[in-house]
Ligand SMILES: Nc1nc2c(ncn2[C@@H]2O[C@H](COP(=O)(O)OP(=O)(O)OP(=O)(O)O)[C@@H](O)[C@H]2O)c(=O)[nH]1
């Protein structure tokens with residue numbers, strides 16, 4: 781069995797506008813995706829902490845960016861969910877100004893985890909987010925969530941589907957199947973996050 785990786789994390793701060801972002805220091809890895817896709821759960825799974833990031837059955841509740849500091853060489857960032865009817869104002873404003881400001885401006889953003897629900901066919905709004913990241917030139921990983929709810933064969937078909945869809949993308953790093961319930965994909969994801977952070981530091985210096 782692979783060596784268990786332990787990560788300590790603490791909540792640093794929450795921000796509802798860019799001037800509340802904490803000073804950019806360590807490289808950051810951000811979680812983004814539709815409301816309810818499992819962003820907060822994945823952070824809790826990565827740090828093996830049941831309720832560090834708030835998990836909710838009410839989609840679209842968290843409209844702030846939550847910053848967590850860790851001892852793994854990178855910070856973790858929980859972005860507000862997008863695509864929830866009550867908070868999105870039509871197609872032209874799919875992503876909030878806060879999300880866009882973070883993705884475009886954050887200096888120490890080393891990589892983005894784009895979470896997509898493994899149970900659904902690729903959705904236009906997720907592909908629109910991937911386009912935003914391609915435009916912003918940010919390295920990103922497509923993270924399939926809730927894979928415990930799918931048969932293994934269906935998960936690998938889904939991975940292939942995204943591989944095909946993203947075959948011409950410049951900034952996609954990997955496509956990973958995960959479950960916050962079973963921990964599947966956790967160590968693989970941590971490995972990628974560490975690598976992205978190292979690469980970020982090397983290119984910045
Ligand atoms: N079975 C299963 N359920 C999951 C998994 N990940 C998240 N969930 C459930 O999905 C629901 C939403 O999870 P959250 O982590 O709060 O999702 P979120 O993306 O942070 O949602 P917002 O903050 O509203 O954008 C909760 O009921 C979780 O328990 C998973 O891997 N497997």
Ligand SMILES: [Mg+2]
Nearest residue numbers: 819820834842
């Ligand atoms: Mg959340």
